[in-house]
Amino acid sequence: MTTPYSGAPERSVVDRTLSILGTFNRDNRTLTLSDISRRSGLPVATVHRIVNKLHGWGALERCPDGGYSIGLRLWETAVLAPQAKLIEAAQPHLVELQRHTSAAATLAIRDGSDSICLSLLSNDRDLMTRCGDAGARLPLHATAVGLVLLAHASKVVQKEVCAGPLRAYTPATITDGAALRRCLTNVRREGYVVVRSSLVEGRGGIAAPVRDCRGAVIAAVAAVAPLDNLQPTRLLPQVLATAEAVSRCVGADGPRIGEVGA
Known part of the structure; x- marks a missing residue:
């Protein structure tokens, strides 16, 4: 079905929602x-109708200033995702690492x-401002x-990422595909990575x-610190121990926690 003016296919209700x-x-x-309306490209009348439905269900909440925010009902639904089990298994070990x-x-x-951050425990406000929680x-x-997640991703994903473009956030960011492939090989061989x-x-x-109970890499844990405090001889054993502890917890829970975006 097309709209009478643009000739473009009409977006379904699900797409618009x-x-x-x-x-x-x-x-x-x-x-x-x-x-x-502006950010979605939908008419205000359409937005008003769908937003009212979402608000009534609890997916959106009305704010005192008249705006809308994500509602509690969506959060209740989101915690049913398999990744919530991963967070639950990892959290005590992340607390100990921190x-x-x-x-x-x-x-x-x-x-x-x-990568999507599932949990970040930090007293570094500047880090959280720049990198998010x-x-x-x-x-x-x-x-x-x-880099750990990419090193254990499929060859298709690795090829796509290495093909670029690779944005340079600092002069130390890897922006060359061949250099990135060499780095990923080292990560797989060493079982960890250190970046500065x-x-x-x-x-x-x-x-x-x-890793899950089958040995597949499903997540990565890390310690992030100012360079003066980034001492591999001190931090690496702690990070490896944390990753192993979380892997044991995940393995004990069976293969229900899977990788996203394969």
């Missing part, structure tokens, strides 16, 4: 109907060519957790893979 939900992100947590090292402790999974997306080539200033100047990370 997803477009509306997709207008919200970390930088746009509260939006007016006009904001949603406590023993004073570094930020993070857990991430892969979704396509990005739970839910933040970062490119695989620019972080320690990302690859995403944020003056900070680095040490990451290791989390």
Whole structure:
């Protein structure tokens, strides 16, 4: 079916609803109907009708200023995702990693060519401002957790990412495909990675893979710290122990936690 004016196929109700939900992100947590209309490309009348339905179900909440934000009902649904089990299994071990090292402790999974932070425990406000906390997306080539996840991704994913373009966040970011492939080979061989200033100047990370009961890499854990405190001889054993502990917890829960974005 096409619209009478543009000749373009009409978007289904599901497509329009997803477009509306997709207008919200970390930088746009509260939006007016006009904001949603502009960001989704849908008429205000359409947005108003669908938003009312979403609000009635609890997917969106009305704010005192008249705007809308993501509702509690969506959060209740989201915690049913298999990744919630992974977070639950990892959290006590991340707490111990952060406590023993004073570094930020993070857990991430892969979704396509990005990593998604599932948990970040840190007292470093500047780090959280620049890199985000739970839910933040970062490119695989620019972080320690990302390189671990990419090193254990399929050949198709690796080829696609290495083909670029690879954005340079700092002079230390890997932007050459051949260099990235060599790095991934080293990560698989060594079982961990250490990066310095690859995403944020003056900070680095040490990451290791989390595996399920079949040995497949489903996540990565890392310690992130200022370069002065990024001492592999001290931090690496802690990171490896954390990854192994989380892997044991996941393995005990069976193969229900799968990788995203394969």
